[in-house]
Amino acid sequence: MMDLSSISPILLLASIMAASTPILLAAIGELVVERAGVLNLGVEGMMITGAICGFAIAVNTGSPALGFLVAALGGAGLSLLFALLTQVALANQVASGLALTLFGLGLSALLGQGYVGIKPPPTPRLDIPVLGDIPFLGPVLFSHDLMVYLALALVTAVWAGLKYSRAGLVLRAVGENHDAAHALGYKVVRVRVLAIAFGGACAGLGGAYLSLVRVPQWTEGMTAGAGWIALALVVFASWKAGRVLLGAWLFGGVSVLQLNLQAAGVALPVEYLSMSPYLITILVLVIMSADRSRAPASLARIFHASQ
Amino acid sequence: MTAPLLAISGLTKAYPGVVANDSVSFEIAGGEVHALLGENGAGKSTLVKMIYGLVKPDSGTMTLHGAPFAPGEPRAARAAGVAMVFQHFSLFDALSVAENIALGMESPPPLRDLSRRIRDVSETYGLPLDPHRTVGALSAGERQRVEILRCLLQNPRLLIMDEPTSVLTPQEVTILFQTLRKLAAEGVSILYISHKLEEIRALCDRATILRQGRNVATCNPRETTAREMAQLMVGASLDVTARPARQLGATALDITGLSLASPNRFGTALKNLHFTLAEGEILGIGGVAGNGQDELLAALSGELRSAPGAIRLKGRPVGALGPAPRRRLGLLTAPEERLGHAAAPDMSLTENALMTGAEREKLLARGFIRWPAAQDFAERIITRFDVRTPGPGTAARALSGGNLQKFVIGREVLQRPEVLVVNQPTWGVDAAAAVAIRQALLDLAADGAAILCISQDLDELMEIADRFGALNEGRLSDIRPTHALTLQEIGLMMGGAHGMEVAHA
Numbered sequence: 001m002m003d004l005s006s007i008s009p010i011l012l013l014a015s016i017m018a019a020s021t022p023i024l025l026a027a028i029g030e031l032v033v034e035r036a037g038v039l040n041l042g043v044e045g046m047m048i049t050g051a052i053c054g055f056a057i058a059v060n061t062g063s064p065a066l067g068f069l070v071a072a073l074g075g076a077g078l079s080l081l082f083a084l085l086t087q088v089a090l091a092n093q094v095a096s097g098l099a100l101t102l103f104g105l106g107l108s109a110l111l112g113q114g115y116v117g118i119k120p121p122p123t124p125r126l127d128i129p130v131l132g133d134i135p136f137l138g139p140v141l142f143s144h145d146l147m148v149y150l151a152l153a154l155v156t157a158v159w160a161g162l163k164y165s166r167a168g169l170v171l172r173a174v175g176e177n178h179d180a181a182h183a184l185g186y187k188v189v190r191v192r193v194l195a196i197a198f199g200g201a202c203a204g205l206g207g208a209y210l211s212l213v214r215v216p217q218w219t220e221g222m223t224a225g226a227g228w229i230a231l232a233l234v235v236f237a238s239w240k241a242g243r244v245l246l247g248a249w250l251f252g253g254v255s256v257l258q259l260n261l262q263a264a265g266v267a268l269p270v271e272y273l274s275m276s277p278y279l280i281t282i283l284v285l286v287i288m289s290a291d292r293s294r295a296p297a298s299l300a301r302i303f304h305a306s307q
Numbered sequence: 308m309t310a311p312l313l314a315i316s317g318l319t320k321a322y323p324g325v326v327a328n329d330s331v332s333f334e335i336a337g338g339e340v341h342a343l344l345g346e347n348g349a350g351k352s353t354l355v356k357m358i359y360g361l362v363k364p365d366s367g368t369m370t371l372h373g374a375p376f377a378p379g380e381p382r383a384a385r386a387a388g389v390a391m392v393f394q395h396f397s398l399f400d401a402l403s404v405a406e407n408i409a410l411g412m413e414s415p416p417p418l419r420d421l422s423r424r425i426r427d428v429s430e431t432y433g434l435p436l437d438p439h440r441t442v443g444a445l446s447a448g449e450r451q452r453v454e455i456l457r458c459l460l461q462n463p464r465l466l467i468m469d470e471p472t473s474v475l476t477p478q479e480v481t482i483l484f485q486t487l488r489k490l491a492a493e494g495v496s497i498l499y500i501s502h503k504l505e506e507i508r509a510l511c512d513r514a515t516i517l518r519q520g521r522n523v524a525t526c527n528p529r530e531t532t533a534r535e536m537a538q539l540m541v542g543a544s545l546d547v548t549a550r551p552a553r554q555l556g557a558t559a560l561d562i563t564g565l566s567l568a569s570p571n572r573f574g575t576a577l578k579n580l581h582f583t584l585a586e587g588e589i590l591g592i593g594g595v596a597g598n599g600q601d602e603l604l605a606a607l608s609g610e611l612r613s614a615p616g617a618i619r620l621k622g623r624p625v626g627a628l629g630p631a632p633r634r635r636l637g638l639l640t641a642p643e644e645r646l647g648h649a650a651a652p653d654m655s656l657t658e659n660a661l662m663t664g665a666e667r668e669k670l671l672a673r674g675f676i677r678w679p680a681a682q683d684f685a686e687r688i689i690t691r692f693d694v695r696t697p698g699p700g701t702a703a704r705a706l707s708g709g710n711l712q713k714f715v716i717g718r719e720v721l722q723r724p725e726v727l728v729v730n731q732p733t734w735g736v737d738a739a740a741a742v743a744i745r746q747a748l749l750d751l752a753a754d755g756a757a758i759l760c761i762s763q764d765l766d767e768l769m770e771i772a773d774r775f776g777a778l779n780e781g782r783l784s785d786i787r788p789t790h791a792l793t794l795q796e797i798g799l800m801m802g803g804a805h806g807m808e809v810a811h812a
Contacts, residue, residue: 166415173399173410180397183361184411185381294572297400 007260013140020252021151022047022206022214022223026230027237027244028155029202034234035162036195037175037298041097042082043203044227045104050075050204051211052108055120055218058208064123068147068208075204076197078104083196086302087189093300105221115218123147123213147209152245154202159241171195175296178303188303203227229278236285239296243288251281312337312496313358313376313465318367320353327353329520330367335465340487340497342507342528345517346540346737351500354517355467358498359391360384371465385413390458391467392451400443400573404453407442411457428459432486443573447596448479455486466490467498472506476595477765477798484510502540502738504533518542541738548746548770551753555773556586559757560638560726561619565626567606575599575781577606582776582786584726584757589748591772591789592761594801599781600761601643604730607759608640609633620726634666637725641715643734643761645708649715652704656696659703660685660718667722684721692717693743709740716744720751727751730761745771765797777801 026043033040053074058067082100085091123145131142162168174181174191182188210226211218229251237243254277262273311334320328328350335341345351356362358369360378369376371387378384381391398407405422409415416424422438429436434452442453451471458466468487472480487497487510501507507514508528516524516539524539565580577599584590594600605611607618609630618626620638628636642648650659661681665671670681685699692713696706703711712733719727732748733741749771752758761778762768768775769789776786779802787800 166409169402169406169410172402173406176399176401177397180399181410183381183393183397185360185385186410294401 006264010136010139012256012260014143015256016249016253017140017144017148018214018252019256020248021148022209023226023230023233023251024151024155024245024248025147025206025209026203026227027233027248028151028158028241029199029206030230031234031237031239031241031244032158032162032171032202033195033199034299035175035239035296036171036192037178037296037301037303038086038192038196039093039097039300040079040082040100040196040199041094041231042079042100042104042227043199043230044223044225045101045107046075046078046200046203047104047207047210047227047230048108048221048223049078049104050207051222052112052115052207052218053204054208055115055211056111058120058212059115059118062121064121064212067120067212068205071204071208072201073204075207076201078107079196079200079203080193082200083193087193087196090302090304093302101227109220112218112220116220118217120212120216120218122216145213147205147213151205155241155245162241172296175298178298178301182303182305188305192303203230206230229281232282233285235295236282236289238289238294243285247281247285250284251277254280310337310373311335311370312339312372313498314370315358316368318354318357318364318369320350320357320362320364326520328357328364331517331520331522332367333515333522333525335496335498337464337496338491338494339513340491340499340511342511342514343498343500343517344502344504344507344514344536344540346502349517349540350520351517352469355391355469355498355500358384358465359389359467382413385411385461388462388464389467390461390463390465391469392454392458392471393469398442398450398453400441402442403438404436404440404442404445405438407453408438408457408460412461424460425456429456432459432489433482434486446598448475451475451483455483459490463495465496465498467500469500470502471499472501472503476801477794479595480506504528504536507536508533516540537738548742548749550749550771553587553753553773554755555588556755557621558583559586559588559621560584560759561622563617563619565606565613565617567602567611567613569599569602570605570611571601573597574602577602578781580783582783584759586725586755586757587752588774589752589758589760589772590786591768591775592759592778592783593763593765593768593775593797594778596763598778598802600730600763600778602781603778604640604642604728604761607638607728608642609638631666634663634722637723638728639663639719639722639724639726640728641719641730641732643730645711645715646704650703650711653702655700655702656689656694656706656714657682657685657699659714660688660699663718664722688714688717688721691721692747709736712736713740713744716747720747724751724756726757726759728759728761731763732760733762733764733767741767765794775800 026047030040030043050071054067054071057070058064082096085096086093125143125145128142132138162172170186171191174186174188178188207223210222215222233244233247237247258273258276262270313335316332317330318328319330331354343351353362357364360381360383376387378387405418405425408425409421415421425436425438434456436452436456442450471483475483491497499511511528514526514528515522518540561583562580565577567577569576575598606613609628613626615624615627620636625633625636646652661670661676664684668684670677670684682699689696689699694710694714696710716732732744748758760772772789774786775789775792777784777800784800
């Protein structure tokens with residue numbers, strides 16, 4: 001029996017914010033990496049490493065905040081392995097990124113052996129006093145945990161940083177033409193290593209948000225392709241922070257909606273519903289990216305300061 | 308002239324297998340325009356990179372304003388008042404003019420103030436520029452203005468210019484020289500690198516000549532002839548091309564109403580081109596880079612298809628054919644970009660010879676490669692065109708620019724084309740190789756082939772072409788006989804100074 005009236009629009013909208021946070025975090029990190037001219041396909045591996053690092057620390061210390069911190073460090077640490085391979089040893093970025101994902105999946109399974117079936121300490125919600133009491137808007141916008149707001153702040157900071165700050169300009173320059181940036185005296189490798197570490201930290205946070213808040217428990221391979229969606233999101237969002245946010249919301253929205261539809265017993269095979277978030281997000285972003293924007297010109301090209 | 312601004316003594320830099328600079332010494336006075344002359348590979352670029360802090364010398368010293376000067380990085384050189392305009396522009400296509408300029412400054416003001424300063428300085432020196440435009444959409448002359456402004460905004464004491472005129476129209480060169488003279492009058496020293504001798508004679512106070520990494524002479528270019536300087540550069544007397552008499556035959560190539568959109572985002576569309584090319588004729592197509600030259604070559608080679616009748620080879624419509632059928636019919640091309648377009652960098656010379664010669668030289672048998680025949684073809688090219696290489700098994704990447712260019716041109720010439728289209732046949736090639744390549748084109752035309760030579764080197768076109776036309780924003784000017792043309796007329800055919808007249812009116 002189908003019962004659409006069981007779906008509450010307020011709860012639906014409120015859960016979109018939370019559902020989109022993991023891929024939003026991972027995607028905004030990868031956006032910075034790609035704007036610096038590096039293609040890191042290891043997002044999935046860094047996310048799941050962050051997921052288990054954060055989970056293990058939160059369970060052992062009882063502090064989700066400490067868990068998130070260590071998740072960021074874990075993701076960044078794994079990404080530095082990628083930086084070592086691609087920026088120092090000048091290895092191929094595509095192959096190194098794929099290897100990083102496989103390595104991250106294996107490493108997290110090993111680390112997580114003793115943590116299956118445990119419940120993590122709850123991450124508190126910030127029930128903002130006055131704003132949270134506004135009808136409709138209150139529950140939708142102002143009653144989430146801190147990470148949701150941190151992710152939004154990060155998107156704003158990345159957007160403004162790339163557009164207005166000197167550091168952002170240098171980062172874009174490095175991604176656009178690394179030879180010219182080098183000729184002007186900018187440290188191409190240093191900028192890229194920092195960008196890669198930032199991307200790793202963001203992916204780690206995104207993974208920990210899955211294991212500590214969204215699910216919340218540890219299972220092997222629990223990121224289930226979220227890292228790949230984040231990667232696709234960056235490309236289809238034309239390397240623009242605002243569109244990444246839009247894409248993440250869309251993906252989160254359709255995910256939540258299809259779960260609700262499943263629960264309401266819609267007469268569609270579950271498989272169709274499960275694939276719908278991926279399909280719809282990519283479709284919409286492909287249509288949006290039909291404008292003139294293009295990839296950073298030095299993306300995935302190896303830089304070697306010869307002469 | 309005052310005390311030396313920059314004194315260089317005994318500067319040496321060696322790379323594995325080659326000494327780029329061998330104890331080079333010279334001085335630049337304040338307010339002096341000093342030329343640095345030399346062939347490709349003479350060590351000019353390495354020398355200026357050391358002054359700009361991009362390369363560290365192995366030994367030797369520099370002093371600036373009498374104080375020791377050893378910049379560890381470009382930032383230090385800029386802080387000391389040294390600025391540089393690069394030969395291959397160091398610009399970022401996707402960023403705006405103002406952002407590009409901000410990247411070249413130590414502590415740029417906020418973008419709005421910077422935009423105002425860009426406008427001020429650009430008007431003072433007659434280099435109009437809109438700070439908000441995207442650099443990818445600018446012409447080569449405008450891009451160079453961005454580089455020069457980037458330097459001027461830092462109030463440099465020494466301005467290094469690496470081959471600045473290679474992409475400019477004659478009118479733009481005149482304006483650039485006015486700007487440089489004005490700067491020199493204000494006390495800025497200029498180190499001017501070029502191998503265009505007449506320009507150096509017109510602009511520079513002194514010239515230092517490098518040959519194989521050593522400075523072999525210093526002269527006053529106003530009192531030295533271009534020929535004397537050329538011989539100092541080469542170290543031997545120069546051959547000149549001989550121009551055998553030619554008979555013009557029937558029309559070999561007929562272009563009628565050729566219009567094509569560019570496949571490239573920052574490219575130029577071809578707009579309604581008309582011209583004919585006779586057997587035994589060399590037609591020169593000039594113009595500033597980026598005005599449709601690459602598109603014209605692609606349209607003729609078959610990389611871009613057009614309406615069948617727009618291109619006729621000996622009366623036969625070929626516009627809709629791809630490169631291979633056109634080659635079969637005798638329309639051969641040699642593109643500008645040696646590595647990656649004309650030749651596959653990591654493949655051997657034999658394999659590269661095979662790639663365009665397979666069909667006409669019968670190097671295939673029932674779909675299989677006849678390796679001995681291919682190697683024989685490659686060896687013939689190497690011998691006939693004096694390509695300096697260990698053998699046909701060498702990778703194309705390992706050859707110097709001049710040698711690879713001789714190979715690429717030779718590969719097409721030896722296939723006995725009916726029509727040969729070349730783009731920048733002597734770009735970045737040393738003088739001796741350039742003479743050899745031009746001679747090969749002249750000989751080919753004397754044998755009855757029709758040649759279309761696209762080039763930015765006007766001297767080259769005047770030397771070998773019978774008629775001349777210029778591409779300007781994808782349009783072709785009238786085509787006129789070269790013997791009656793003046794430099795002024797050529798400049799106007801190339802589109803004048805690209806909007807600069809207003810500033811100098």
